[in-house]
Amino acid sequence: MRMTVIGTGYVGTVHAACMADIGHQVLGIDIDAERIASLSAGRAPIHEDGLDELLARTVASGRLRFSTSLAEGAAFAGTHFMCVGTPQRPDSKAADLRYVDSVVDGLAPHLRPGTLIVGKSTVPVGTAARLAERLADMTPGTEVAWNPEFLREGSAVEDTMRPERLVVGVTSQHAEAVLRAIYAPMIAAGVPFFCTDPATAELVKVAANSFLATKISFINAMAEVCDAAGADASVLARAIGADSRIGPRFLAPGLGFGGSCFPKDIRAFAARAEEIGAGEAVAFLHEVDRINTRQRQRTVERARRLLGGSFTGRRIAVLGAAFKPGSDDVRDSPALVVAAALHQQGAEVRVHDPEAVDNARAVHPELTYALDVDKACEDADLVLHLTDWPEYQDIDPAALATLVRSPVLLDARNRLDPRSWAAAGWAVHAPGRPRLSPPVPSQAKVAALAGGAS
Known part of the structure; x- marks a missing residue:
């Protein structure tokens, strides 16, 4: 089938490449000419x-092309996927729909009857109906459907090719048939x-994100209680996660969520619920947001x-700048927020990240960035683990202890093995967990060491 994908950010680029890979003819469209040149x-x-x-494979095959022209897109296909951003508005917590509206207004003069516009952007409930009404006046015979994405940054290709579910909101059998045909390989795979x-x-989209955000904030709230009570939140999380009604995923006490989705989506959901008279039903989301934000200051x-x-005068090594591993995205990154706050309050901060250093530097050029972990940790008074990249679990804590000024680790992500770090001489701190100190040598060992020194 022929289709366009309008907006080539995370969702659009991945969706366009994956649709081309399963055999469709795809035209990706964006107003950013530099990005289009790179994608082409x-x-x-x-x-x-x-x-x-x-991307290289599908572009070389000829099934995927890119353009900056909505008119070309309207001539190319009768099905258009909208994948533009819906950020938080600068003046409120509501979603900013200017980019969605701009796509519809730009396409409208070029559309023909029977066109299907499929939204993938995360939007307030009622957006599809509003756009359909708007298009009815400009281009009769155009239909609007909604097909939310459920991608996780770091595994977006896998999530598109082998999704856990497909959700389509339609108003006609024609739209359902088109979407079933587009996703035929996935449906055939079960x-x-x-x-x-x-x-x-x-x-469905905002409810899923709200539930997951609530789960993350819940375990972080429990970690705060564990800190006050002297209990262990990591054991608590495993124990309640063993209950099949709860499950273990998203029950990792730590620095909380960030990125371009969860924070703005739960705020926009709460704002929209207020608009339609259901604000009390989701009032708990305000507390979910507050708990999450509080983890950064804590x-x-x-x-x-x-x-x-x-x-003042202290050197801090920060491991991680991206908001999550597997991505170079630093939008609303808890790690980068913490690093910037440390710098603003007088610390010398050195940041390492396997992928996100360039993006982090563009946002916070005042920080110092290191290309390897050793350089970041040289003469550090404190090491902070803020993004749980697998590479950091492979660090040799004994070797790293020889580079720092003081072997103190704050594992804000609760993902490093505290016992192995403590055994290597580190004082290990993590949210919701008792402090682990280096083992104290026995008196016999101390005497032997003293004898060897003399």
Whole structure:
């Protein structure tokens, strides 16, 4: 089938490449001419596992092309996927729909009857109905459907090719048939296909994100209680996660969520619920948001206590800048927020990240960046683990202890092995967990060491 994908950010680039890979003819469209040139050359402008190879392959095949022209897109295909951003508005917590509206207004003069516009952007419930009404006046015979994405940065290609479910909100059998044909390989492979109305499809996305955000904030709230009570949140999380009604995923006490989705999506959902008279039903989301944001300040305060109450003249190594591993995305990154706060309060901060250093430097050029972990940790008074990249679990804590000024680790992600670090001479601190100190040598060992020294 022929289709366009309008907006070539994370969602659009991945969706376009994956649709071309399963055999469709795809035209990707964006107003950013530099990005379109890069994509046309088969180069992904973002770091995403497997995307570079997929993009190069589909562009070389001729099934994937790119353009800056909506008119060309309207002439090319009768099905258009909208993948533009819906950021938080600068003046409120509501979603900013200017980019969605701009696509519809730009396409409208060029559309023909029978065109299907399929939204993939995360939007407030009722957006599809509003756009359909708007298009009815400009281009009669155009239909709007909603097909929310459920991609996780770091595994977006896998999530598109082998999704856990497909959700489409349509108002006609024609739209359902088109979407079933587009996703035929996935449906044939047994992926659950939920066909519903547009409002329900819009809500599925924000409801899923709200539930996951709530789960993360819940375990972080429990970690705060564990800190006060002297209990262990990591054991608590495993124990309650063993209950099949709860499950272990997203129950990792730590620095909380960030990125371009969860924070703005739960705020926009709460704002939209207020608009339609259902604000009380989701009032708990405000507390979910507050708990999450509080983890960043709690991390800064814990670091201050570990350094004796002041950051002035102290060197801190920060491991991680991306908001999550597997991505170079630093939008609303808890790690980068903490690093910037440490710098603003007088610390000398050195940041390492396997992929996100360039993006981090563009946002916070005042920080110092290191290309390897050793350089970041040289003469550090404190090491902070803020993004749980697998590379950091492979660090040799004994070797790293020889480079730092003081072997103190604050594992704000609760992902490193505290016992192995403590055994290597580190004082290990993590949210919701008792402090682990280096083992104290026995008196016999101390005597032997003293004898050897003499």
